[in-house]
Amino acid sequence: MHTGLTVGEFSRVTHLSIKTLRHYHEVGLLAPADVDRGTGHRYYSLEQVPTAQVILRLRDLDMPVADVKAVLAAPDVSTRNELISAHLARLEDRLVQAQSAVESLRELLARPDDALSVEYRTVREQPAIGIREVVDRRDVVSWWQGALGELHGFVTAQRLRRTGPIGGLFASELYQDERGEAMVFVPVDADAHLVGRIDSLLVPGAELAIAVHRGSLNSIDLTFGDLGVYAARHEIGVDGPLREYYLRSPLDGSDEDDLVTEVGWPIFRSNG
Numbered sequence: 001m002h003t004g005l006t007v008g009e010f011s012r013v014t015h016l017s018i019k020t021l022r023h024y025h026e027v028g029l030l031a032p033a034d035v036d037r038g039t040g041h042r043y044y045s046l047e048q049v050p051t052a053q054v055i056l057r058l059r060d061l062d063m064p065v066a067d068v069k070a071v072l073a074a075p076d077v078s079t080r081n082e083l084i085s086a087h088l089a090r091l092e093d094r095l096v097q098a099q100s101a102v103e104s105l106r107e108l109l110a111r112p113d114d115a116l117s118v119e120y121r122t123v124r125e126q127p128a129i130g131i132r133e134v135v136d137r138r139d140v141v142s143w144w145q146g147a148l149g150e151l152h153g154f155v156t157a158q159r160l161r162r163t164g165p166i167g168g169l170f171a172s173e174l175y176q177d178e179r180g181e182a183m184v185f186v187p188v189d190a191d192a193h194l195v196g197r198i199d200s201l202l203v204p205g206a207e208l209a210i211a212v213h214r215g216s217l218n219s220i221d222l223t224f225g226d227l228g229v230y231a232a233r234h235e236i237g238v239d240g241p242l243r244e245y246y247l248r249s250p251l252d253g254s255d256e257d258d259l260v261t262e263v264g265w266p267i268f269r270s271n272g
Contacts, residue, residue: 004033010044014052029065029072030055063087104219116226119210120269123243126164126203129154129192130185137178141217144168145250147184152251154198155186163187165262166249167203169241181241206240208264216256220244220263227265240266 011018024030025042030052032042044052051072058068067087074080131147148166155162164187173180185203194200209231213223224242231237243264250259 004043004045007032007042007044010048010052013049014056016052016056024055024065027065029069058084058087061087061091100218103216107215107219108222116211116223116230118227118230120267121208121210121264122269123206123208123264125205126187128185128187128201128203129160129194129198130183130201130203131197132181132183132199132201133197134180135174135182137174137180140170140174140182143182144184147182148246148249148251150196151184151186151198154192154195155188158192160186160188160190160192163189165245165247166251167246168244169203170244171241172239183241206243206264207267207269208243209236209267210262210264213261213263215259217259217261218256220261223263224265227263231265231267236267236269238266238268242266 005013007018007021010016011021016024021030021042025032030048033045033048034043035041036043054072055068058071059065063071067083071080071083074083129151131151133143133147135143151166154160166184166186168185169181169183171180171182174182183201183203185201187203192198192200209227211223211227211230213220228237243266245262245264246259247262248258248260250256
């Protein structure tokens with residue numbers, strides 16, 4: 001004779017469906033206390049109810065099964081809390097990303113159709129120091145933040161004088177193939193004692209269509225999109241890296257809403 005709760009009774013007590021309990025048994029997350037060898041019926045003990053309730057809450061927080069197993073197997077409270085805290089931190093990061101995406105979508109829906117103002121500019125070759133690497137598209141923002149801060153610290157430490165705004169060049173392959181060359185540069189008026197990944201560069205000249213992006217860089221793709229459409233509509237776009245100039249950047253202590261970035265699209269201009 002079996003004691004404890006049948007799978008149906010345990011399901012009602014814990015609010016875990018029979019299908020879910022079967023799955024948790026198969027993956028080794030919550031095994032029945034006893035299984036009848038003749039009938040295959042599963043029975044759960046009353047002591048398993050709190051465990052099932054913990055599992056329910058962790059899974060409601062989208063914790064992967066493997067991580068739930070680690071929490072249940074934690075040797076002490078401290079280790080268990082560390083695992084849960086790490087997952088909560090990941091959820092908070094996802095929430096921030098979701099909020100950013102919502103704000104970006106609202107901004108997109110609220111944008112006027114005639115918001116773009118474009119100027120043409122000839123940019124000459126320019127000596128600079130910078131950081132240039134091939135990066136994955138998904139990593140470009142974190143790479144950019146690190147490179148920007150590194151260059152700013154280097155220029156400040158060596159007391160170099162900037163001869164123009166900090167800028168960035170981003171190869172077409174970065175967007176087309178999700179991996180390509182990115183460069184962040186600072187024009188300076190003197191030779192520097194180079195260290196680490198900072199190098200001397202000659203920023204190439206170009207003919208550019210320029211538009212100004214104001215506010216968070218999370219939505220800078222909208223300005224580039226408008227600029228690309230403008231170049232295509234006027235049949236002046238050419239291949240080449242996209243360019244940014246950070247007129248008011250996070251390094252200036254500006255809030256995101258106060259950032260000012262010039263974005264440049266390579267174009268063809270006749271001399272006529």
